Amino acid sequence: xxxxxxxxxxxxxxxxxxxxxxRLRTIAPTAQAFAKQKRPMEARLAFVxxxxxxxxxxxxxxxxxxxxxxxxxxxxxxxxxxxxxPGKHCFYVANExxxxxxxxxxxxxxxxxxxxxxxxxxxxxxxxxxSGINPRQLAISPGGDSLAVAIHGGGAYNVFPIRADxxxxxxxxxxxxxxxxxxxxxxxxxxPHTLWFAGDGDALLASDSGSDRISVFHLSRAGLVRxxxxxxxxxxxxxxxxxxxxxxxxxxxNELDDSLSCYRxxxxxxxxxxxxxxxxxxxxxGRGVKRYSMTxxxxxxxxxxxxxxxxSQWRLDSASGTxxxxxxxxxxxxxxAALTMTGDGQGLLLLDDARDRVVQLEVKRSTGAIxxxxxxxxxxxxxxxAIYAC
Amino acid sequence: MSITVTSQDARYxxxxxxxxxxxxxxxxxxxxxxxxxxxAEDAARALQKIIDAGVRPTIRSGGHCYEDFVVNxxxxxxxxxxxxxxxxxxxxxxxxxxxxxxxxxxxxxxLYKRYGVxxxxxxxxxxxxxxxICGGGYGLLSRLHGxxxxxxxxxxxxxxxxxxxxxxxxxxxxxxxxLFRACRGAGGGNFGVITGFLFDDLPPAPQEVVDAGxxxxxxxxxxxxxxSIVTKYGGYLETQAKAPDTWGLFTMFxxxxxxxxxxxxxxxxxxxxxxxxxxxxxxxxLEIFRSCGGSSTAVMAPARHAARExxxxxxxxMRPMTRRRxxxxxxxxxxxxxxxxxxxxSHMKRNFTEAEARxxxxxxxxxxxxxDMRANYLAVDSYxxxxxxxxxxxETASWQRSSIMKLQFESYxxxxxxxxxxxxxxxDFYNDLYSDPGVSAEFAHTPxxxxxxxxxxxxxxxxxxxAHSFWPQLYYGDQGLYPFLQAVKRKYDPNxxxxxxxxxxx
Numbered sequence: 001x002x003x004x005x006x007x008x009x010x011x012x013x014x015x016x017x018x019x020x021x022x023r024l025r026t027i028a029p030t031a032q033a034f035a036k037q038k039r040p041m042e043a044r045l046a047f048v049x050x051x052x053x054x055x056x057x058x059x060x061x062x063x064x065x066x067x068x069x070x071x072x073x074x075x076x077x078x079x080x081x082x083x084x085x086p087g088k089h090c091f092y093v094a095n096e097x098x099x100x101x102x103x104x105x106x107x108x109x110x111x112x113x114x115x116x117x118x119x120x121x122x123x124x125x126x127x128x129x130x131s132g133i134n135p136r137q138l139a140i141s142p143g144g145d146s147l148a149v150a151i152h153g154g155g156a157y158n159v160f161p162i163r164a165d166x167x168x169x170x171x172x173x174x175x176x177x178x179x180x181x182x183x184x185x186x187x188x189x190x191x192p193h194t195l196w197f198a199g200d201g202d203a204l205l206a207s208d209s210g211s212d213r214i215s216v217f218h219l220s221r222a223g224l225v226r227x228x229x230x231x232x233x234x235x236x237x238x239x240x241x242x243x244x245x246x247x248x249x250x251x252x253x254n255e256l257d258d259s260l261s262c263y264r265x266x267x268x269x270x271x272x273x274x275x276x277x278x279x280x281x282x283x284x285x286g287r288g289v290k291r292y293s294m295t296x297x298x299x300x301x302x303x304x305x306x307x308x309x310x311x312s313q314w315r316l317d318s319a320s321g322t323x324x325x326x327x328x329x330x331x332x333x334x335x336x337a338a339l340t341m342t343g344d345g346q347g348l349l350l351l352d353d354a355r356d357r358v359v360q361l362e363v364k365r366s367t368g369a370i371x372x373x374x375x376x377x378x379x380x381x382x383x384x385x386a387i388y389a390c
Numbered sequence: 391m392s393i394t395v396t397s398q399d400a401r402y403x404x405x406x407x408x409x410x411x412x413x414x415x416x417x418x419x420x421x422x423x424x425x426x427x428x429x430a431e432d433a434a435r436a437l438q439k440i441i442d443a444g445v446r447p448t449i450r451s452g453g454h455c456y457e458d459f460v461v462n463x464x465x466x467x468x469x470x471x472x473x474x475x476x477x478x479x480x481x482x483x484x485x486x487x488x489x490x491x492x493x494x495x496x497x498x499x500x501l502y503k504r505y506g507v508x509x510x511x512x513x514x515x516x517x518x519x520x521x522x523i524c525g526g527g528y529g530l531l532s533r534l535h536g537x538x539x540x541x542x543x544x545x546x547x548x549x550x551x552x553x554x555x556x557x558x559x560x561x562x563x564x565x566x567x568x569l570f571r572a573c574r575g576a577g578g579g580n581f582g583v584i585t586g587f588l589f590d591d592l593p594p595a596p597q598e599v600v601d602a603g604x605x606x607x608x609x610x611x612x613x614x615x616x617x618s619i620v621t622k623y624g625g626y627l628e629t630q631a632k633a634p635d636t637w638g639l640f641t642m643f644x645x646x647x648x649x650x651x652x653x654x655x656x657x658x659x660x661x662x663x664x665x666x667x668x669x670x671x672x673x674x675x676l677e678i679f680r681s682c683g684g685s686s687t688a689v690m691a692p693a694r695h696a697a698r699e700x701x702x703x704x705x706x707x708m709r710p711m712t713r714r715r716x717x718x719x720x721x722x723x724x725x726x727x728x729x730x731x732x733x734x735x736s737h738m739k740r741n742f743t744e745a746e747a748r749x750x751x752x753x754x755x756x757x758x759x760x761x762d763m764r765a766n767y768l769a770v771d772s773y774x775x776x777x778x779x780x781x782x783x784x785e786t787a788s789w790q791r792s793s794i795m796k797l798q799f800e801s802y803x804x805x806x807x808x809x810x811x812x813x814x815x816x817x818d819f820y821n822d823l824y825s826d827p828g829v830s831a832e833f834a835h836t837p838x839x840x841x842x843x844x845x846x847x848x849x850x851x852x853x854x855x856x857a858h859s860f861w862p863q864l865y866y867g868d869q870g871l872y873p874f875l876q877a878v879k880r881k882y883d884p885n886x887x888x889x890x891x892x893x894x895x896x
Binding site for chain 1 (some may be wrong): 418422441444445446464465466550552553554559853856857880884885886887888890891895
């Protein structure tokens, strides 16, 4: 018998995972700690999600200084997001599908990998809550005990417990988002976009481009509970979201408005505060292509926003949170599907799905400026990437 | 205020379950709470609370859903309307009102005692009006008076707008007519929470009915005899039963597994004027089985219901019948529940072919090692009559208006260990029956709408059908009803709050 979907068994599993994660903190860095370390490039792996007519797959690459080497591939339906576990040799994939076993629901997958060879093993595949279709983004708690899913099509958030072996438990938290906005072409219903665990993972921030809403959730035995929320100005379509190190500021790309907002965040009270700044992105960026990706350097000095074939670099004021433009870069890029930091302090990775390749953008350490682009791997229609360093 | 039942409450473990004990299939599928609502206002407040908390609501009136649509709602809340059962007070001068939580048996009693009218709804006494009516509402008087939704004048329904606000609407032919039409047959759990069905007019309750039946022993059955009996039955429904003077005849043929020892054909009849003065229709019907042997019975549906009435025997010509007061006859029919079960359905526009009858015989005589097959059967109910008024196709969401028979494949059992074998038997039976050479390969294993079949009944949902990409056409036809319902869904439930495995997918 269980007294809720958070059964005692799940609770103990979660507790065990937490305890394990606490131990791992001492022997293995968390994701954020990973990001802060500078590692040699020779001991790393990349896991790239790609979707094409020739088959959707997850590909593993061994990363060398100048080139990635393909080491393994596994089929995976419409992978849209990849996140690495902070302490285990596994990662998680969102499958942007609208049906699984004849029901309207997407799925997520857990993969294990051999850190030496990069060989992949499917650990688990879990269905999302009913009507939770087309998930697009995943976030993993810093302790590595929970995986959160932003379900674009179904207008919901799901949270899954992560077991000691890296596999997933049954969905343990479900939040059905409801709302709409004035932009009928994109806002007839809620469309959860991005999730981000802030601080120690107590707060889960979520943007919703369909309902013009940014929420702060927390996980409890009762499930996924909304602690607070901010309704943005109507029609902004808040999408990509990043919490600044220190958790005082939150940056959000407004996808329907082609703008960038900065909000104050109170990590103790788990509340999003006032909008500190709002800056138009469209000038010189993207030429009307409204597919944005955003990433931040490890120290929180610079923000990079991709849109189409262009990237803008913004300086972040760590005291006030305000942003100012530093660079607008347009190189030999077709269209950026995703932008992320390489994790080794060397620069950025850009997934160019128009030219079927992964590109590394070298940045100047002192200024953060993009100085050159280099193709690292050929990947048909890359969508998402995660980097592992041992 | 609604009554909130959570896991700390002693009622929780009962109320979280379905009457079909297969659901929830696992503990993690179960809801976290149940909100019991006694008024429409309760329901509105509870629904708003559920929405605001980001929780998924599922709706229950009587709890007879065959599939897991209500109780498979991990962490969600059941909005239980079984206490929302206000009696039938007329509104606006002449309307009859039926609350969704009212059980059909009580509906018949109330309508009869207060007004002398009835609804042509189902024979299962404890079925809740909410799910039954919005899926069409069909029963023993349907050949005489049509479906219950054919009489429906308005619906009170709670919808949730794009911003998450609960709105109470009264929809009818002039106000939100698209939603009103959708509520007339598309099935429950799709668009909102119905808190009342309103009728301007209802048919008078019959003064009396006669029950009769024939029992055929499996001991004396052969394949050829079985085929003869079954095709005689279907042949009557395909021909003579189309005459309006027969519309008061409702028949149920329980094609039980051979281990149940008897096949039971039963009927209820009254003349269109609500009397039983002229029983020539009944005699004509029974006469066609004279050459088939069998022993006459004078009770309604003995295979399904054990009720037996000995008083008032009437023996016109050759067959015993029981003349009964309408209300007594209706109230004595009971329902099922509290057991594991699987159901499938189909509508038939033509009599059984010999091949189909042979296929049915094969599966009803098939033994499954270790399984008691007595509670496995195919119920073949008469259909048509007043239901088949073509004009109602466009007015309602009940589109099956050409059928002569409605088939329900049923299996009941007690223990989870038998699930696999039971389900396999039903599935094999169904797939085999619809693998006839007359079935297009594209639509094999289904009664896809066409010359012979008219799909499945949404009130007898079967998630096995989800394996077919064309499952919406099985339940809603291929003449544009499903796209219409999808548009209604987008308009009135833009955030897809009300959903289940077979809900309309926008």
